Amino acid sequence: KAGVTQTPRYLIKTRGQQVTLSCSPISGHRSVSWYQQTPGQGLQFLFEYFSETQRNKGNFPGRFSGRQFSNSRSEMNVSTLELGDSALYLCASSPAGRVDYGYTFGSGTRLTVV
Amino acid sequence: DQQVKQNSPSLSVQEGRISILNCDYTNSMFDYFLWYKKYPAEGPTFLISISSIKDKNEDGRFTVFLNKSAKHLSLHIVPSQPGDSAVYFCAASEGGGTSYGKLTFGQGTILTVHP
Numbered sequence: 001k002a003g004v005t006q007t008p009r010y011l012i013k014t015r016g017q018q019v020t021l022s023c024s025p026i027s028g029h030r031s032v033s034w035y036q037q038t039p040g041q042g043l044q045f046l047f048e049y050f051s052e053t054q055r056n057k058g059n060f061p062g063r064f065s066g067r068q069f070s071n072s073r074s075e076m077n078v079s080t081l082e083l084g085d086s087a088l089y090l091c092a093s094s095p096a097g098r099v100d101y102g103y104t105f106g107s108g109t110r111l112t113v114v
Numbered sequence: 115d116q117q118v119k120q121n122s123p124s125l126s127v128q129e130g131r132i133s134i135l136n137c138d139y140t141n142s143m144f145d146y147f148l149w150y151k152k153y154p155a156e157g158p159t160f161l162i163s164i165s166s167i168k169d170k171n172e173d174g175r176f177t178v179f180l181n182k183s184a185k186h187l188s189l190h191i192v193p194s195q196p197g198d199s200a201v202y203f204c205a206a207s208e209g210g211g212t213s214y215g216k217l218t219f220g221q222g223t224i225l226t227v228h229p
Binding site for chain 2: 004031032033035042043044045047048050055056058090092094097098099100102103104105106107108110
């Protein structure tokens with residue numbers, strides 16, 4: 001059974017640019033969550049999508065957005081990149097977004113903003 | 115406001131001995147707790163979880179204890195093995211079926227198991 005696939009693994013962008021990251025969940029999973037990991041703030045929840053609808057959102061500015069497609073694949077977009085957006089971005093796949101059903105994380109996309 | 119705290123940034127133990135990782139939380143609404151292990155350049159891997167209706171859960175070498183009155187949980191690894199060396203994250207969720215993907219993580223504890 002394939003795991004959670006995130007692409008690309010590494011990305012270098014310039015301040016002011018925008019970036020799109022992709023996450024393909026485990027087959028059959030309909031919930032995808034996104035997290036940002038930085039040395040200072042740790043792992044922080046960005047948002048969750050289920051059946052193409054955003055159901056939950058963390059405390060991040062509007063520059064961070066996402067979407068989910070009918071095949072459950074999800075993308076997150078960061079516009080007007082800032083140096084502080086440099087982080088490891090992780091997505092987590094779940095059958096239904098319930099914690100007791102478990103969340104499986106991908107290996108992440110390492111974004112560096114220069 | 116850090117709702118989940120892991121006050122020990124690092125822990126070093128000898129192979130074969132017990133590793134005890136601690137976690138404190140402040141949000142009374144948390145009702146489900148999880149431990150994840152993370153290696154560099156990889157995503158977190160689920161280890162074990164516990165619901166707030168229990169005070170202990172075991173899975174092989176891993177046991178998680180929950181003390182709700184103290185808002186404290188701990189992960190015991192017995193016996194510790196060098197392959198257990200990684201960063202361990204404590205995470206919490208509220209709302210059970212309405213958690214909708216949101217976990218609140220601690221800052222992590224780096225465990226090093228020496229042969």
